[in-house]
Amino acid sequence: MSQLAHVHQEEMSYARRLRLNRWGLWMFLVSESFMFAGLFAARFYLWGNTRPELDQTLGLVLTSILLVSSFFMNRAEVAISQGHRKEFLRSLLVTFFLGAAFLVGVVGFEWGLFLPEGPHIRPSDGAFGAVLYGMTGMHAFHVLTGLIFILVVWNLGRKGGFSPERYWGVEACAVYWHFVDLVWVFFYPALYLIGEVAKLH
Amino acid sequence: MVHLMSTALVRGLLGQAVGFLLGLVLVLAGRGLLGLDTSWEAARQPALVSAALVSVLGFMLASGMVEDWLKEMRGEPAPLRHGPPEGRPGWWRYLSVDYNHKVIGIQYGATSIILLGLAGLVAVIFRLELTKPGIEFLDPNRFNTLIGWHGIVMIAAILLGVGGMANYLIPLMVGARDMAFPRLNAFAFWINVPAVVLVVLALFWGWDTGWTGYPPLGVFSLAGIDLFYIGVFVVGLSSILGAINIIATSLGMRARGMTLFRMPIFVWAMLATSLIALTATQLIGLSFLMVVLERTFGMHFFTPILTEHAKAIGSPPGNPLLFQHLFWFYSHPAVYIFVLPGLGIISELLPVFSRKPLFGYKWVAMASMAIALVGFLVWGHHMFTSGMSDIMRVTMMWTTLLVAVPTGIKFFNWLGTMWGGKLTFPTPMLFVLGALSIFLIGGLSGPPNGTVTTDLFLHDTYWIVGHFHATMFGGFLFPYIAAVYYWFPKVTGRMYNERLGKLHFWLMTPAFWAMSLSQMMAGLWGMRRRIVDYDPALGIEPFHLVTTVAGIVIFIAMLIFVGNIVWSAVKGPVAEANPWKSRSPEFQVPSPVPEFNYDRPLVVVGDPYDYARPEPYVVFASSSAAD
Numbered sequence: 075m076s077q078l079a080h081v082h083q084e085e086m087s088y089a090r091r092l093r094l095n096r097w098g099l100w101m102f103l104v105s106e107s108f109m110f111a112g113l114f115a116a117r118f119y120l121w122g123n124t125r126p127e128l129d130q131t132l133g134l135v136l137t138s139i140l141l142v143s144s145f146f147m148n149r150a151e152v153a154i155s156q157g158h159r160k161e162f163l164r165s166l167l168v169t170f171f172l173g174a175a176f177l178v179g180v181v182g183f184e185w186g187l188f189l190p191e192g193p194h195i196r197p198s199d200g201a202f203g204a205v206l207y208g209m210t211g212m213h214a215f216h217v218l219t220g221l222i223f224i225l226v227v228w229n230l231g232r233k234g235g236f237s238p239e240r241y242w243g244v245e246a247c248a249v250y251w252h253f254v255d256l257v258w259v260f261f262y263p264a265l266y267l268i269g270e271v272a273k274l275h
Numbered sequence: 276m277v278h279l280m281s282t283a284l285v286r287g288l289l290g291q292a293v294g295f296l297l298g299l300v301l302v303l304a305g306r307g308l309l310g311l312d313t314s315w316e317a318a319r320q321p322a323l324v325s326a327a328l329v330s331v332l333g334f335m336l337a338s339g340m341v342e343d344w345l346k347e348m349r350g351e352p353a354p355l356r357h358g359p360p361e362g363r364p365g366w367w368r369y370l371s372v373d374y375n376h377k378v379i380g381i382q383y384g385a386t387s388i389i390l391l392g393l394a395g396l397v398a399v400i401f402r403l404e405l406t407k408p409g410i411e412f413l414d415p416n417r418f419n420t421l422i423g424w425h426g427i428v429m430i431a432a433i434l435l436g437v438g439g440m441a442n443y444l445i446p447l448m449v450g451a452r453d454m455a456f457p458r459l460n461a462f463a464f465w466i467n468v469p470a471v472v473l474v475v476l477a478l479f480w481g482w483d484t485g486w487t488g489y490p491p492l493g494v495f496s497l498a499g500i501d502l503f504y505i506g507v508f509v510v511g512l513s514s515i516l517g518a519i520n521i522i523a524t525s526l527g528m529r530a531r532g533m534t535l536f537r538m539p540i541f542v543w544a545m546l547a548t549s550l551i552a553l554t555a556t557q558l559i560g561l562s563f564l565m566v567v568l569e570r571t572f573g574m575h576f577f578t579p580i581l582t583e584h585a586k587a588i589g590s591p592p593g594n595p596l597l598f599q600h601l602f603w604f605y606s607h608p609a610v611y612i613f614v615l616p617g618l619g620i621i622s623e624l625l626p627v628f629s630r631k632p633l634f635g636y637k638w639v640a641m642a643s644m645a646i647a648l649v650g651f652l653v654w655g656h657h658m659f660t661s662g663m664s665d666i667m668r669v670t671m672m673w674t675t676l677l678v679a680v681p682t683g684i685k686f687f688n689w690l691g692t693m694w695g696g697k698l699t700f701p702t703p704m705l706f707v708l709g710a711l712s713i714f715l716i717g718g719l720s721g722p723p724n725g726t727v728t729t730d731l732f733l734h735d736t737y738w739i740v741g742h743f744h745a746t747m748f749g750g751f752l753f754p755y756i757a758a759v760y761y762w763f764p765k766v767t768g769r770m771y772n773e774r775l776g777k778l779h780f781w782l783m784t785p786a787f788w789a790m791s792l793s794q795m796m797a798g799l800w801g802m803r804r805r806i807v808d809y810d811p812a813l814g815i816e817p818f819h820l821v822t823t824v825a826g827i828v829i830f831i832a833m834l835i836f837v838g839n840i841v842w843s844a845v846k847g848p849v850a851e852a853n854p855w856k857s858r859s860p861e862f863q864v865p866s867p868v869p870e871f872n873y874d875r876p877l878v879v880v881g882d883p884y885d886y887a888r889p890e891p892y893v894v895f896a897s898s899s900a901a902d
Contacts, residue, residue: 094455198574
């Protein structure tokens, strides 16, 4: 056992651990982007040059909320890297609430859960319904996991789990959040802007 | 008994059972609250989907796999557990969550061999049915369920086998203590277990699409198909996480002096494989998820069904061809996920048993990368008869035939390696040579399928069955068996029985040739795939008889193999540290490999396969300073 204990002490240095973690995270995002690209391709395969009639104001508001949330996420990361813990926690919370607002907007209004008359397009409405709910649903699922991630990081940060030298958890959370944001930058035009609105029959 | 009950396997399976019931209850209760029909007939489909998903969660929570992560999320310290658990018998860690890459490699390997046996047994059952025309003892639905099960379980077995070799060998080969992410490594193994349980459960309800799960049939298939889709989805997740780990380990944890072109060639092969697994796997997961969504929520991605409301808003219809594009974007590169590690094993073993350098090392390494990259551009050759445009068909034909170039480079480099070498023929070398002969059959029967004109005739016949069994046996199974025999003394510290190994080889190889060629002949004479019955007027009964008998011989040979390794692991004679006089670093340490692989850091000072020179490939640094 003495030899085991000896080897045990030679854990990897933090710098090396950090480098490997970064590779792991970015590879995961590369992998995820293939899945999102598959959905993106499905949209063009099935919809072609048409798109359904969607609430343009809602789409624009949701997109703005998500983009602004990325700004606050960046603020949070910069703040912890400079040791401003209060500001870090505050920015993280702002990001969380903006993300939550986006999620409520998609599920409550785009999907019509909060609308008395229900959604304009239902999941079973041909390729329009399938792709719209498929793309927004998969993205919303990632927003949801991102929100949980933010809460976990916020909680750890509150307990003093990060320092200006060691804040890998914050970095991972921020990169993931920006990635989810970036996916929406592709999905928003694909769903709301590209193609002609289909004629109503 | 107390020990057995405390293993992750048993706890996980109990958790999975609880999760399964919980998932059923969730849906039934939810439907009751919403005022929907709660009869089993109406609620079965969503209930099974929910049960499958919750059961996987149940397994992972109950097995204790995620405990460390949950602790870290709460901010509690969770240092990595090292070494064998105290107060437990030796076998305990192999059925439990353990972070040592060698334990995980053995877990992967053992699971893969168990699944190979089960899927092989199923093949014997439906081969008996096919020996004579007419329906003897399997009704069409059951037959279709079994062929689909055989296909998908074999694929899972191969993925697990690849994972076993990669996890055991890569840290040893690059001179690391462990994989880059040990917990993720254990997670990627353990999540396979509930997935396999789901695929086994799927047998109970059955499904009739075969392993591809094509819609529209997949959308209207029997109830077992949801468990099949979700099981495969989860295996895919494991494959992606494994790929992340392998790439990070082989690029980020190499020993001092190990430049890219001084890595053992198997590491190159795994790197190429992992690039495919990392990216393409998402697409089969997505396509299966979309079918489950279509079945559960009526989201018509793949069936051209338009409701009145859909017509009113001018929606275009769904399209089953979309599924085939997404599915084959993974499932064609997937065959390179299976064969590239196998070809890597061939390249790794040939120099050892020829006592010569690997001929054209850089070309072999780059050929793996080329196969991986070209593999992304060929998926359409599975769809020549499905109504794809002519431009796509001809483009895909050219890219498909292009695969022959890097594969041919590998083949001629192997011949060059053996040329003029001092060849010896222990069991691993026999299986490598058997692999070459079988991969040649598989490779040469490929271009007729890749060419549009001939494929129109061959598509969906037994010719295809013969072709891909030859590529899988030659590209994966034979090299895998060679690898098991070759590293067996390193893993267990004991030697397998050479006579039984030779018997295994001489039973299996001729039987495989007979099986593959008779399958191809039956196909040329008009036998269709995935059909339980055939017309006696075709005159193909002799081919079917040969296929069945050969299949049974292969099964018996594999039983001898399993008996040999199990018996030898316990009772075999003690092996030397380096029975093959290999230059590879793992053979420079005692057998079985110590808990932390190398107690002093490796330094690479030579080339991996330079058997002509006395200088070693690696030396051990005198100080124990890490990093």
